[in-house]
Amino acid sequence: MTEQTRTTTTTQREAPRIVTRTGPGKFFADTAAVFTREILLVLRDPFTLIFSLLQPLIFLGLFGPLLTGTFGGGFGAEGASTADTLQWFVPGVIVMISLFGTSMTGSNLLYEVMTGSYERVLATPLDRSAILVGRALKEFAPLLVQGLLIAVVCIPFGFTFHLLPALFGLALLGLFGIGVGALSLALALASKNREWLFWGVQQSLLFPLLILSGMMLPLEAGPSWMQTAAKFNPLTYMVDAERVLFGGTFADTAVLWGVVAAAVTCAVGLLVGIRATRKAV
Amino acid sequence: MIRARGLTKTFSRRKETVEAVKGIDVDVAEGELVAFLGPNGAGKSTTLRMLTSLLEPTAGEATVAGYDVVAHPAQVRARLGFIGQGNGGGFSYKVVDELHNQGRFYGLAPEVYKERAADLMAALELGGLEKRSVQSLSGGQRRRLDVALGLMNHPPLLFLDEPTTGLDPHSRANLWGHITAMRERYGMTVVLTTHYLDEADSMAERVVVIDHGEIIADAAPGVLKRRHADDSLTLVVATDDGAAVRAALPDDLGDAELTAHGTGLQVRVRTAQGAEELPVVIEALRVAGITTTSASARQASLDDVFLNLTGRSLREEAAA
Numbered sequence: 056m057t058e059q060t061r062t063t064t065t066t067q068r069e070a071p072r073i074v075t076r077t078g079p080g081k082f083f084a085d086t087a088a089v090f091t092r093e094i095l096l097v098l099r100d101p102f103t104l105i106f107s108l109l110q111p112l113i114f115l116g117l118f119g120p121l122l123t124g125t126f127g128g129g130f131g132a133e134g135a136s137t138a139d140t141l142q143w144f145v146p147g148v149i150v151m152i153s154l155f156g157t158s159m160t161g162s163n164l165l166y167e168v169m170t171g172s173y174e175r176v177l178a179t180p181l182d183r184s185a186i187l188v189g190r191a192l193k194e195f196a197p198l199l200v201q202g203l204l205i206a207v208v209c210i211p212f213g214f215t216f217h218l219l220p221a222l223f224g225l226a227l228l229g230l231f232g233i234g235v236g237a238l239s240l241a242l243a244l245a246s247k248n249r250e251w252l253f254w255g256v257q258q259s260l261l262f263p264l265l266i267l268s269g270m271m272l273p274l275e276a277g278p279s280w281m282q283t284a285a286k287f288n289p290l291t292y293m294v295d296a297e298r299v300l301f302g303g304t305f306a307d308t309a310v311l312w313g314v315v316a317a318a319v320t321c322a323v324g325l326l327v328g329i330r331a332t333r334k335a336v
Numbered sequence: 337m338i339r340a341r342g343l344t345k346t347f348s349r350r351k352e353t354v355e356a357v358k359g360i361d362v363d364v365a366e367g368e369l370v371a372f373l374g375p376n377g378a379g380k381s382t383t384l385r386m387l388t389s390l391l392e393p394t395a396g397e398a399t400v401a402g403y404d405v406v407a408h409p410a411q412v413r414a415r416l417g418f419i420g421q422g423n424g425g426g427f428s429y430k431v432v433d434e435l436h437n438q439g440r441f442y443g444l445a446p447e448v449y450k451e452r453a454a455d456l457m458a459a460l461e462l463g464g465l466e467k468r469s470v471q472s473l474s475g476g477q478r479r480r481l482d483v484a485l486g487l488m489n490h491p492p493l494l495f496l497d498e499p500t501t502g503l504d505p506h507s508r509a510n511l512w513g514h515i516t517a518m519r520e521r522y523g524m525t526v527v528l529t530t531h532y533l534d535e536a537d538s539m540a541e542r543v544v545v546i547d548h549g550e551i552i553a554d555a556a557p558g559v560l561k562r563r564h565a566d567d568s569l570t571l572v573v574a575t576d577d578g579a580a581v582r583a584a585l586p587d588d589l590g591d592a593e594l595t596a597h598g599t600g601l602q603v604r605v606r607t608a609q610g611a612e613e614l615p616v617v618i619e620a621l622r623v624a625g626i627t628t629t630s631a632s633a634r635q636a637s638l639d640d641v642f643l644n645l646t647g648r649s650l651r652e653e654a655a656a
Binding site: 076085088089091095100166167172174178179181182 | 388390410411413414416418420421422423424425426427428429430433437438440441442443482485486489
């Protein structure tokens, strides 16, 4: 087919050393490589973690007192205090962080799709599923740190929690966050270069999910259709479980339902995410 | 290194089916430097993406670096470097972090990828930029980082999709210098797409012209020009006797195009070998007693080739 004859330059030539991972270990090694790249961003710039706590802190500082004022004794004890409100509200805010941060994680990917670095990653021999799983797994660690920070900040105002159940609660949240993160990544891949689509879907889901979880205001006061809708919201079970766990109890059916909700969200998210990764090129 | 047969890709958007690549056959031997040339939307990038296993062909097959692109995509990817149209480096990352990440993606040991990253940064004039964020780099630096990322696995085969688009002429020349040097150094086969005619002409040893998803010509640039286009000679003579000029011109030339030029005539003729023919023509006119006041020969360009093959000018399409 070619018309010219070429002699390959042999001087200075290094024999290419190609390394290929194979077998079942490949998935785990590849996932670790992707995870390392993602977590690097957090490690290199830890202040973004702190800044992303600003919004939940505003909720705590400005919304919390209103709750106390409005509901007074609505939280069980006679003449509810700030401490009682915090005990009810903080676990909800911690769940809120998990939803805010992880649902936005796709925007990073969206950006990488647009600039071209996602294509570069796809052109490497990385396992396709690992590209998604490694990214989604990264949501776990920041949530643990952020949740703990919020809880500690509230201690001076009368918030109390037991470390072990609370840590379990945060781990549960991490699992949930992986699922939401994976869904956000799938949304980013489906949006491709249509940024508005990503933000449109993310924003229009965020608040209905939050409100219908009883995170900000008790749903007991709402109409029955809202209570029914809340039953289909996995976030409801997360909020319930976190309240019980931060209250220091393990043995409660709410915890069990929380575990189920987190596990299902995680599994569905990863499945949808992996499918989106394999499909989108 | 590459063997593709009947490579086809159809996209369906809504109810419309677009045949982007229509059964391409192409072979690339080890060590070649091949440019896929064609207008935007001709199917160059789609072909490249199928050869790099990023896009699954609708039909046909391709073996790249010894492996089938559909059956063993990971093996294919492990053996090639791919530099896409966008920027490979994540904008929020530091330069050195991204190179190390890339090494981990290829399963390299830390001491290997660290050494390669340092080595490539030095070779590609990225020394001193290790700790800078990709975002803060200039366009040319970012493109050199793309090349470094594409070479972290020391691939025997390098693909570049529109590598110099968007770069200023100086950065383009600089990037080409680096690509050529890296090719020598690693003995790589290089396949690229471009719509820059002069780039394909001066850099590639072989040009594959693609239009509407099909290969319409495939040869060395010189051969393509000899086969599909003519050089042209333009002379101004000090006579207005057209018949005399035509009679004086050598017989092997094409039909002359004469236009009035001052008191004389401008003569345009096409010929296969302009540089050699020009003095012959001047001499023939002189013998016939016609004085030539100015003369020039223009070599055929790849655009002439494209124009003759398709009836359209690639230069105008690129500008449009």
